[in-house]
Every structure is written in C-alpha cells, then in structure tokens.
Amino acid sequence: MRLILDGLAGVRTGRTLFSDLSLVLETGEALLVTGPNGSGKSTLLRIVAGLLAPAAGEARLENAGPEFPSLGSASHFLGDGNALKSGQTVMQSLEFWSRFQGRPGLSIDDALARVQLPTVGELPVEALSKGMRRRIAIARLLVTDLPIWLLDEPTSGLDTAAVARFEELIAERRRTGGIVIVASHHDLRMGSMKMLDLDQRMEPAGSLEEQTT
Numbered sequence: 001m002r003l004i005l006d007g008l009a010g011v012r013t014g015r016t017l018f019s020d021l022s023l024v025l026e027t028g029e030a031l032l033v034t035g036p037n038g039s040g041k042s043t044l045l046r047i048v049a050g051l052l053a054p055a056a057g058e059a060r061l062e063n064a065g066p067e068f069p070s071l072g073s074a075s076h077f078l079g080d081g082n083a084l085k086s087g088q089t090v091m092q093s094l095e096f097w098s099r100f101q102g103r104p105g106l107s108i109d110d111a112l113a114r115v116q117l118p119t120v121g122e123l124p125v126e127a128l129s130k131g132m133r134r135r136i137a138i139a140r141l142l143v144t145d146l147p148i149w150l151l152d153e154p155t156s157g158l159d160t161a162a163v164a165r166f167e168e169l170i171a172e173r174r175r176t177g178g179i180v181i182v183a184s185h186h187d188l189r190m191g192s193m194k195m196l197d198l199d200q201r202m203e204p205a206g207s208l209e210e211q212t213t
C-alpha cells in the first residue's frame with residue numbers, strides 16, 4: 001500500500017498555505033506534520049481524508065486492493081473535536097462509529113480496555129473529562145479496522161501515561177500494515193518517521209526529512 005501526495009496545494013480564504021507538496025508513504029511508515037498555528041496542518045489532514053478539496057494536485061492510495069477503492073475509504077480521521085454526540089452513552093457512540101465505518105475492529109469492550117477506560121461504557125459522553133473524551137475518540141480508531149490513521153493533535157488533553165499508550169497503538173497500527181499521519185505541536189515517539197514542517201513549506205521544497213526518536 002502506498003499513500004501518495006502529488007503536487008498538493010492547500011488554500012484557505014484565498015491564502016495559499018502550502019503548494020507543490022509531494023511525498024510518498026509506504027505501508028508501515030509515519031509522517032509527523034509540524035508548523036505554527038494556522039500553518040495548515042489541519043487543512044492538509046482534511047484534504048488527505050477527502051473532507052476538503054485541494055486547490056491543486058491530489059492525494060491518492062495505490063496498491064491497497066479492491067477493499068479500499070479510494071483513500072477516503074481506507075482512512076480514519078481523528079480531528080480536533082472527538083465526534084462524540086451529546087446525549088449518547090460511550091457505548092452507543094462507539095457502536096455507531098463501528099457500524100458507520102464498517103470493517104469492525106476490536107470489540108467495544110476490548111477497545112475501552114486498550115484506552116484504560118473499561119468501566120465507562122454506560123456513561124453519557126458529556127460526563128467524561130476532556131482527556132477521557134480524547135481516549136474514547138482513540139477507542140473509536142480501534143473499533144474499526146482501517147489502515148490509514150490521520151490524526152490531528154491526537155494527544156491533546158492526554159496525561160503522560162495515556163500518551164505512552166497511544167504511541168504504542170500507533171506503533172501497532174504501523175506494524176499491522178497501516179500508515180499514520182500525525183499533525184502535532186508535541187513530540188511523539190513514533191520511532192522512525194518522516195517529518196514535514198509546514199512553516200518551511202512556505203520556502204521552496206526540501207523540508208521533508210527523516211528522523212528516528
């Protein structure tokens with residue numbers, strides 16, 4: 001499987017945030033996107049997820065097999081909201097996402113155990129703390145088996161132990177045939193990863209480098 005960004009440009013309200021962005025991520029690879037507030041990290045992730053149209057170029061998936069006819073069909077997007085509906089219990093919310101996205105992954109009980117919240121299933125989502133809601137959003141990644149994770153500030157609100165567990169989940173997704181793109185201001189230990197600094201993208205080319213943490 002290969003995720004390709006090919007000459008991608010992102011424009012918001014007439015302002016070009018990045019342009020001529022090309023890179024390839026193979027199965028198992030990860031990309032960390034950095035840059036100051038407003039540099040276009042979320043915009044890039046939304047374009048890759050198919051939620052926003054690029055101003056130029058395209059994001060596409062190759063060699064993913066017939067089960068994933070498009071990049072969007074293979075992608076799980078974790079945005080800055082948690083996509084948890086008020087008035088629903090944690091269980092109802094995870095059941096909805098598991099059904100809606102198809103391709104069931106872990107059971108809800110197992111997913112809640114992986115984010116160390118095994119007993120909150122019957123609680124309404126608004127009864128959870130900010131960090132707990134983020135952990136439920138991470139559980140949402142687990143109840144559906146999609147190979148590409150697009151994560152916007154995924155560790156926002158997480159305590160140190162939860163960040164470490166999430167880093168392990170990312171590593172697992174990569175080991176089991178996934179590709180992960182993370183936009184973050186924070187250092188995440190993801191082992192070998194590609195780096196993209198959108199601040200430097202305002203200069204011509206050459207800002208993509210590889211690093212190991």
Ligand SMILES: Nc1ncnc2c1ncn2[C@@H]1O[C@H](COP(=O)(O)OP(=O)(O)OP(=O)(O)O)[C@@H](O)[C@H]1O
Nearest residue numbers: 012013017035036037038039040041042043044183
């Ligand atoms: N829904 C929107 N409509 C119009 N402009 C938007 C919208 N969302 C973001 N923008 C603009 O696009 C630019 C890039 O925003 P984006 O959210 O992609 O940046 P970011 O790098 O993710 O920022 P942050 O670090 O603050 O999350 C900003 O100038 C922002 O004002």
